[in-house]
Amino acid sequence: MLVVQDVPKIQVTSLRRTFAAVLFALAVYPTAAGAQEIVSTRCHESEVALDANHNAAKLDGCGDPSAANLLWHLDRIDQSDGNLDGYYRRRALGAGVVVYVMDTGVMAAHTEFATPAGSRVIAGFDATHSVVVGVSNCTSANKALSPCFSNTMELVGAQHGTSVASLVAGRNVGVAPEAMIVSIRVMNESALATTRTYLEGLNDIIRHAWDPATPQFHTAVVNISGWVLEKLEANPDNAPVTFATVERKIRDMIGGVDALGNPDPNGKRFLFVVAGNNVDNGCGRSGVVDRFPATLGKGLDGLITVGGMTADNSWWPGACHGGLEILAPSQGIFSASITAPDHYRGTKPNLRSGTSFAAPIIAGIAARLLSERPNLTPQELESIITSTPSRIVNPDASRADGKVAFVQDAPAVLTAGTGSRGTVSRGGAETRR
Numbered sequence: 309m310l311v312v313q314d315v316p317k318i319q320v321t322s323l324r325r326t327f328a329a330v331l332f333a334l335a336v337y338p339t340a341a342g343a344q345e346i347v348s349t350r351c352h353e354s355e356v357a358l359d360a361n362h363n364a365a366k367l368d369g370c371g372d373p374s375a376a377n378l379l380w381h382l383d384r385i386d387q388s389d390g391n392l393d394g395y396y397r398r399r400a401l402g403a404g405v406v407v408y409v410m411d412t413g414v415m416a417a418h419t420e421f422a423t424p425a426g427s428r429v430i431a432g433f434d435a436t437h438s439v440v441v442g443v444s445n446c447t448s449a450n451k452a453l454s455p456c457f458s459n460t461m462e463l464v465g466a467q468h469g470t471s472v473a474s475l476v477a478g479r480n481v482g483v484a485p486e487a488m489i490v491s492i493r494v495m496n497e498s499a500l501a502t503t504r505t506y507l508e509g510l511n512d513i514i515r516h517a518w519d520p521a522t523p524q525f526h527t528a529v530v531n532i533s534g535w536v537l538e539k540l541e542a543n544p545d546n547a548p549v550t551f552a553t554v555e556r557k558i559r560d561m562i563g564g565v566d567a568l569g570n571p572d573p574n575g576k577r578f579l580f581v582v583a584g585n586n587v588d589n590g591c592g593r594s595g596v597v598d599r600f601p602a603t604l605g606k607g608l609d610g611l612i613t614v615g616g617m618t619a620d621n622s623w624w625p626g627a628c629h630g631g632l633e634i635l636a637p638s639q640g641i642f643s644a645s646i647t648a649p650d651h652y653r654g655t656k657p658n659l660r661s662g663t664s665f666a667a668p669i670i671a672g673i674a675a676r677l678l679s680e681r682p683n684l685t686p687q688e689l690e691s692i693i694t695s696t697p698s699r700i701v702n703p704d705a706s707r708a709d710g711k712v713a714f715v716q717d718a719p720a721v722l723t724a725g726t727g728s729r730g731t732v733s734r735g736g737a738e739t740r741r
């Protein structure tokens with residue numbers, strides 16, 4: 309059922325939404341060759357009160373050396389050692405790559421996705437109709453592209469997909485700021501989903517991938533920052549979709565599928581990036597990764613299970629362990645929100661940590677790789693991304709051996725030429741840690 313790795317636990321309170329927009333300009337330093345740009349990750353933010361207990365934030369500018377390293381998640385992924393330098397160097401920006409975000413919907417109108425030609429959130433599908441519990445009474449013409457909420461409890465879930473997508477492809481906070489996003493809504497505002505919504509979402513992906521109007525690709529990326537059960541308590545489903553059915557679909561999509569979803573090695577292929585989830589709800593008492601589909605990663609090339617690490621270069625204690633294949637920044641991550649098109653996740657409540665944020669960083673790295681080498685297979689992408697030495701202060705075999713997300717651009721020469729079943733749980737990948 310549940311999908312997101314962050315689970316809202318806050319009380320519902322009313323939300324006020326009144327704030328003027330401030331456009332944010334990212335300090336960008338193009339290199340002489342024009343092939344790579346360097347952006348400062350030291351940025352100012354300002355808090356905007358939503359109510360007595362909840363804030364949003366605005367991004368007020370980057371490049372001031374005295375500012376906090378607000379975007380440390382970007383700074384980190386181009387460091388070969390554990391020292392942060394305040395910059396993110398990027399050459400491939402993800403152009404031409406499609407990333408499917410299976411989540412709670414993505415606010416296409418957020419400034420993080422804006423371009424002169426329109427939003428880089430190019431499509432959205434809502435696969436949640438079979439989940440009738442935990443549905444908000446808020447209204448939206450299309451919750452996949454314009455998620456809504458009726459209180460701050462629902463906001464935690466409703467904003468989740470936008471946060472995740474912004475870390476993949478946001479122009480300021482994203483790893484691959486030219487990649488395209490397709491929103492596949494598999495969870496509702498309460499972060500509830502089932503294997504049925506997952507299966508429908510995966511079929512939506514296949515249909516979209518083969519749509520003649522879709523940008524053509526050989527390999528795309530699917531980000532899943534959540535977990536799921538076969539059946540939700542109080543949610544009617546007399547014949548739940550089994551984990552095995554969803555697993556089979558995922559395996560087919562990694563290997564290649566035709567327009568009907570049948571296995572075809574010459575068809576469209578998909579790399580899956582899945583959050584390892586958090587110890588507050590996303591794994592059992594032992595803290596070991598035990599939720600579908602994160603459990604698939606270790607035994608499946610083409611599906612990467614992602615754990616968390618911190619700005620002080622250690623593994624993040626809030627993440628589940630045991631089934632992880634790579635770590636990525638997951639603590640105190642600045643990402644987009646949905647209370648306004650220029651709002652970000654504020655510090656109150658401090659729901660800015662979780663493997664929900666780590667997975668999209670890996671998805672963004674995959675998008676960068678694909679933008680330079682679009683014929684890479686899901687298996688090759690996993691191999692490249694996980695072929696990195698341990699680079700934290702406390703490497704641990706149960707935590708991906710300390711391997712941390714690291715951008716490895718393709719050689720420039722290549723571009724020159726060419727749970728407890730039945731219970732209701734909420735799965736957002738954020739936590740208050």
Ligand SMILES: [Ca+2]
Nearest residue numbers: 383393395396
């Ligand atoms: Ca850096």
Ligand SMILES: [Ca+2]
Nearest residue numbers: 605608609611
């Ligand atoms: Ca794997």
